[in-house]
Amino acid sequence: DRVIVPALGRGAVVLCDRFADSTIAYQGFGKELGADYVEKCCRQVSGGVEPDLTFFVDLDPEIGLERVDKRAAGVGPDRMEQEALAFHKRVHQGFIELAKKFPERIVRLDGTLSKDALYEAAFDKVERLMGQQ
Template sequence: MAGKFITFEGTDGAGKTTILNMVLDYLKEEMGDKLVTSREPGGNPIAESIREVILDRKNVDMDKRTEALLYAAARRQNIEQTVKPAIADNKLVICDRYLDSSIAYQGGGREIGEDAINEMNQFATEGFLPDLTIYFNLPVEEGLKRIAKNRAEEEVDRLDVETIDFHNRVHAAYQRLAKANPKRIKSVDATQSIDAVYQNVLEILQPYLNEFKK
């Protein structure tokens, strides 16, 4: 049996990380050492170093294409050093964000172009895609309200403080991705309660988890 690669995606404030942590707590008991976790940008020391540069709020002069290239570089390192070896070892890899984030944030939000970002990342990923992507769908205004209410000042990064127009473009790009890739991307209504969203996510994950019980 081959391993599986599953990613979690969503706009800022959608509750993605909260639910992901709940899911991981559950999976750690269910799967033990068959579970590998990662995040983007990051996932290993080199990619984490790139993450610090990308998200540092002091880097206000970062060119948007530089930003996109840094994400792609971190992604490549994460794939080669963390994700692919784990899949080859028949493990389940759960990753907080992946290529869809770059298409939405840099392609849509930064207006570089979704096709341009996808094409650029083909070099970094060599066409490597997740088996499943869970997308947390939440209206932009609600997400920004949650950030303002729940996120400590030191947790707010360079992307969180972008304009509402930026976040609207990101959300629209995610909507297009979900519509264009219905087999891979499964949308969850993130306006529901935390418990309801959590249960929805577990239902989506279950067929993939069953593969590891055969």
Template sequence: MAGIFITLEGPDGAGKTTQVKKLADWLKELAVPHVVTREPGGTPISDAIRALLLDPNHKEMASPTEILLYAASRAQHVEEKIKPALAKGWVVLCDRFVDASIAYQGYGLEMPVEEIEKINQFATGGLKPTRTYLIDLSPEVGKQRLQARVSPGGAELDRIEQKQISYHERVREGFYRIYKENEERMVLIDGNRQQEELFEVIKEDLEALLRQNQFLK
């Protein structure tokens, strides 16, 4: 039985990470073999690249550098973690993948989307998610949620989170364009819903997908 590759996407503050954890707990209850991972990161090498990408001190990072670093992190992640898990017939739950690069570097940084797609085609060997859950949220609400997480003396917003609202508006629009071009793969969900409501929407669709792929009877 082949594995299935599930990704969660959306603007910063949309609640992807919370949903990934809820889905992982649910899969564990069902005894479905799975692995949970994230981007950028997921392996020691990829995590080291993540630290470079998100460091707020690296404000001078050029857009081509950012694109290539994300792709480099992803290439290692795919080879070391994602492909082996899929080959074992597992479910892979991933917080962000190529769609994020197209939205953030393509639309957000206003760089050529076609070039980013080519770079990531090479980095991933053409690997695509089986299903992507896109949690949509306005940049203003996302910013409020992120700010609420930052306590005095605690962790600051990362380099991407600190960008201006106009950038995050372009990212949101980018995600929507990606969705319109990939409706057979992507499920668009209103991120203003409560966490449990979001989870139920995602779970219902994923449960059907698991049955279709014989993970559940």
């Protein structure tokens, strides 16, 4: 209500690194609170605002955790990254299910690609979306 909705009202483009889809995957699937319940809560809290585009960087959770260990050297993993592998597998499966449920707006990106290739793939999707609006 305070940031996203007013910005959209002004015609601004809003980018978020996390939004409802992440909440549903992490809380609904990962924490096993129930995807439908968490989705309903997100809809109420967001006033029905949904993203036009969500990127799902699809990567085997074991590989993802290995990358976290390398990246977090000296800093340590964050709270979610400290969760067990089973949690991350549920989150991953949750994103897969969300991508099937909302194929028109959730784009799967191959997480094994290089950072540059991922950037190019994501940027291409954003350019196409912006060209439609």
